[in-house]
Amino acid sequence: MFHFVEHKADLAVELEAKDKAELFKTALEALIELIIEKPEDFENTTDLSENLRISSHTISIAASGFDDEERLISLMNEFLYLCQVKGFRPLYINNIKFDDKGNVMADLSGFSVDSDIKLIREIKAATYHDVKIESGEVWRVKVVLDV
Amino acid sequence: MKKETRMPEAKLEQIAPYRWRLSQDFQPGMNVPGEIIASESMIPHILSDNTPKQVANVATLPGIVGASLAMPDIHWGYGFPIGGVAAFDLDEGIISPGGVGYDINCGVSLLRSNLTSREIRSDIPKLVDALFNRVPCGVGSEGKIKLSGNDLTRVLEKGARWVVEQGLADKDDLEFIEENGGMTDSDPSLVSDRARERARKQLGTLGSGNHFLEIQVVEKIFQPEIAEAFGLYKGQVVVMIHSGSRGLGHQVCDESLKVMQGAARKYQLDLVDRQLACAPFKSPEGQDYFSVMKCAANYAWANRLAMSGLVRQTFAEYYGKPWQSLGMSMVWDVCHNIASVEEFAIDSSSHKRKLCVHRKGATRAFGPGDSSLPERYRNVGQPVLIPGDMGRASYVLAGTETAYKTTFGSTCHGAGRVMSRKAAVRATQKGNIARKLAERGIIVRSRGKWTLNEEIPEAYKDVEDVVAAVHGAGISQKVARLKPMGTVKG
Numbered sequence: 001m002f003h004f005v006e007h008k009a010d011l012a013v014e015l016e017a018k019d020k021a022e023l024f025k026t027a028l029e030a031l032i033e034l035i036i037e038k039p040e041d042f043e044n045t046t047d048l049s050e051n052l053r054i055s056s057h058t059i060s061i062a063a064s065g066f067d068d069e070e071r072l073i074s075l076m077n078e079f080l081y082l083c084q085v086k087g088f089r090p091l092y093i094n095n096i097k098f099d100d101k102g103n104v105m106a107d108l109s110g111f112s113v114d115s116d117i118k119l120i121r122e123i124k125a126a127t128y129h130d131v132k133i134e135s136g137e138v139w140r141v142k143v144v145l146d147v
Numbered sequence: 148m149k150k151e152t153r154m155p156e157a158k159l160e161q162i163a164p165y166r167w168r169l170s171q172d173f174q175p176g177m178n179v180p181g182e183i184i185a186s187e188s189m190i191p192h193i194l195s196d197n198t199p200k201q202v203a204n205v206a207t208l209p210g211i212v213g214a215s216l217a218m219p220d221i222h223w224g225y226g227f228p229i230g231g232v233a234a235f236d237l238d239e240g241i242i243s244p245g246g247v248g249y250d251i252n253c254g255v256s257l258l259r260s261n262l263t264s265r266e267i268r269s270d271i272p273k274l275v276d277a278l279f280n281r282v283p284c285g286v287g288s289e290g291k292i293k294l295s296g297n298d299l300t301r302v303l304e305k306g307a308r309w310v311v312e313q314g315l316a317d318k319d320d321l322e323f324i325e326e327n328g329g330m331t332d333s334d335p336s337l338v339s340d341r342a343r344e345r346a347r348k349q350l351g352t353l354g355s356g357n358h359f360l361e362i363q364v365v366e367k368i369f370q371p372e373i374a375e376a377f378g379l380y381k382g383q384v385v386v387m388i389h390s391g392s393r394g395l396g397h398q399v400c401d402e403s404l405k406v407m408q409g410a411a412r413k414y415q416l417d418l419v420d421r422q423l424a425c426a427p428f429k430s431p432e433g434q435d436y437f438s439v440m441k442c443a444a445n446y447a448w449a450n451r452l453a454m455s456g457l458v459r460q461t462f463a464e465y466y467g468k469p470w471q472s473l474g475m476s477m478v479w480d481v482c483h484n485i486a487s488v489e490e491f492a493i494d495s496s497s498h499k500r501k502l503c504v505h506r507k508g509a510t511r512a513f514g515p516g517d518s519s520l521p522e523r524y525r526n527v528g529q530p531v532l533i534p535g536d537m538g539r540a541s542y543v544l545a546g547t548e549t550a551y552k553t554t555f556g557s558t559c560h561g562a563g564r565v566m567s568r569k570a571a572v573r574a575t576q577k578g579n580i581a582r583k584l585a586e587r588g589i590i591v592r593s594r595g596k597w598t599l600n601e602e603i604p605e606a607y608k609d610v611e612d613v614v615a616a617v618h619g620a621g622i623s624q625k626v627a628r629l630k631p632m633g634t635v636k637g
Contacts, residue, residue, distance in 0.1 A: 006567035008196070008222050069421070070408055077401050084287055085345055085394065120596060122286045122355050124249040124397045128404060128421035129225035144225045144422075146249050147356065147568065 002030040005142070010127075012144045021096040023139040024072060024104060027126075028079050028093045034145075035080075036089055037118040056109040059088055064103045069131045071104045072141065076126035079106070084122060087113030123147050157199035159183065159190060165219075165620035166553075169199050169206075176419065177206040182214040184554070186616045189219055189608075192565070196221075201228040204419045208233070210240020210428075212493055212502060216554055218509050219616035220563030220608060224248075226422030229508035232557040234491065235428060237501050241416070242433045243425035244403040244440070246505035247486050251399060251440055252447035253358075253391030254482035255532040256324070257543070258455055259377075260462070261474030262384040264364035264632060268588075270465065274362060275590045275633035277461045282360055282454055284353035284637040285594030287394075292350045292453060299346055303335040306445030307452040307480075315351075315456040317476075322521045324480040325511060328448040330487075333441035338395075339402055342439075345394030346446055351453035355595055355637030357602060358390045359534070360454065363541060363629040370626045373527040373545050377478055379627050386462075386475070387541060387629065388454050389534045391484065392447035399443045403436045428503050437486065437503075444485060451480055478543070479530035483510045483560035491555055504555045512546035512558035512623045531623050533614060535562050537591060537636070538584060538604030541629045542614050549621035558623040559614070562607035571606040572597055584634075593636040602636060 017023035063074035090110035124146040159167040169181030181202035206215035221230035226245035307328025407424035410432040426432035459470035528546035580599040
């Protein structure tokens with residue numbers, strides 16, 4: 001679950017999940033919501049959604065860091081690089097994995113830049129501002145984005 | 148007479164007109180006090196924005212000298228506040244990518260002309276369309292200049308000079324750009340492949356967000372003598388460009404912040420906010436960041452000068468005359484996101500020290516007599532370009548000796564947002580912004596779906612209030628007010 005918190009110049013996203021992997025997945029889903037213009041009726045049409053899933057292709061991204069906060073911010077920025085520089089237009093986050101070397105990997109399904117799926121907003125970066133992951137029954141974090 | 152304003156979390160003491168002190172005991176670990184330049188009416192808003200806390204956070208960084216400063220356009224930012232100025236001792240102090248920001252050398256340039264608003268008012272819609280079509284803008288926009296690897300290296304080394312060497316601008320322009328359009332000792336070999344990749348197709352592009360290109364008219368002159376030195380007069384048409392280092396700067400900052408997370412641990416720097424991540428100025432990490440930051444700054448100067456060339460071409464084609472005969476020379480180019488080594492005397496001492504001055508959303512404002520200024524401006528101080536919003540006004544100010552003594556030669560950088568982007572969109576969804584502005588005589592073209600809604604004038608502080616505060620504090624003085632006639636947004 002995520003929701004956006006407005007700041008005057010920038011934007012923050014508050015994330016909540018049942019575990020760490022879901023927290024990281026939710027962070028990327030929040031970015032999709034912010035920067036990708038999905039096809040009309042995407043949310044309401046199961047058939048369309050399924051068709052898109054079948055015709056999409058998958059890309060994996062990875063990030064490392066000293067701690068979970070650094071890994072999260074690095075993964076989000078890796079995701080932004082993939083979308084804003086490499087032109088990938090992800091619609092789904094399929095899988096989040098962690099290895100024992102402190103790396104996090106995410107599998108994304110989506111489309112190439114020449115599809116009808118557009119980038120509607122530029123986000124400069126996910127920032128480290130006051131970032132602190134709370135763990136427990138519910139995992140929470142707030143990430144400030146530089147827009 | 149001293150006044151005090153108490154809020155739940157911050158106490159500001161007025162120490163002079165428009166100058167407010169945040170006591171060093173406001174927060175544990177502050178090495179210096181904070182100081183905010185603002186009018187009394189701005190203070191409640193500043194306090195409600197939690198920015199004094201960010202001013203205090205910056206004051207905890209090692210080697211900070213004088214005070215952690217904030218300009219009147221201060222608003223909440225990640226890590227350092229937007230509108231923040233902080234100077235650090237070169238031996239004891241740090242350098243921080245968060246103190247510069249993601250858009251390294253975001254800044255403003257201003258071209259004058261010998262056209263008047265009366266002459267060209269009816270041309271504005273076509274001119275704005277022509278500029279909109281010629282100057283690439285919008286999310287991820289790419290330009291017509293495709294840089295080879297070697298060319299990009301030269302841009303990162305030479306900055307605006309490279310643009311002149313390609314015949315895209317005039318060599319005389321360089322004299323009227325801060326640092327002559329290029330910081331020395333940049334090392335392009337430290338710029339990552341990713342940063343280079345982002346840079347290769349974006350030279351000469353405006354970008355999105357609050358960046359703009361605007362045809363303006365000089366509406367009012369406040370200081371005729373200084374305006375004359377700047378080549379400005381009432382009724383004159385000028386063109387302002389607001390942009391920065393594009394994706395290159397974002398990439399450099401992002402990568403450097405990650406390096407600095409490790410550096411802060413390595414040098415045992417106790418940070419109150421990870422976005423303040425930094426390294427000792429003279430450490431390898433500090434020097435590497437300073438070098439790549441210079442590369443990005445040089446790219447930004449080249450970017451704005453390349454766009455100046457596109458503006459000149461557009462006007463020249465439209466009027467069928469060379470741009471030189473339209474008088475479209477450079478007034479000045481300022482950056483407002485930068486770290487720079489400069490010399491200042493601290494605490495009324497006559498002894499000058501070299502300091503690493505961070506300006507994040509703040510503009511250099513050197514006064515009369517500064518040897519780094521071109522001869523034309525040396526007796527009056529440097530031009531300071533303050534972009535406002537697309538509905539009201541922008542300003543040309545002049546730097547002062549007071550700025551040199553009190554704010555490390557710095558002043559404000561713009562109007563500063565008072566409304567979030569989303570709130571601005573909500574407030575305007577039923578209105579046609581372009582039509583409303585056209586009814587006020589301002590022609591606007593925008594690439595982005597929501598850009599005009601996000602950038603409505605009401606989303607910003609009135610630049611009049613911000614400029615009145617810096618003028619009142621004496622850290623710059625009003626020279627000319629510029630009114631928008633036509634605006635291109637990303």
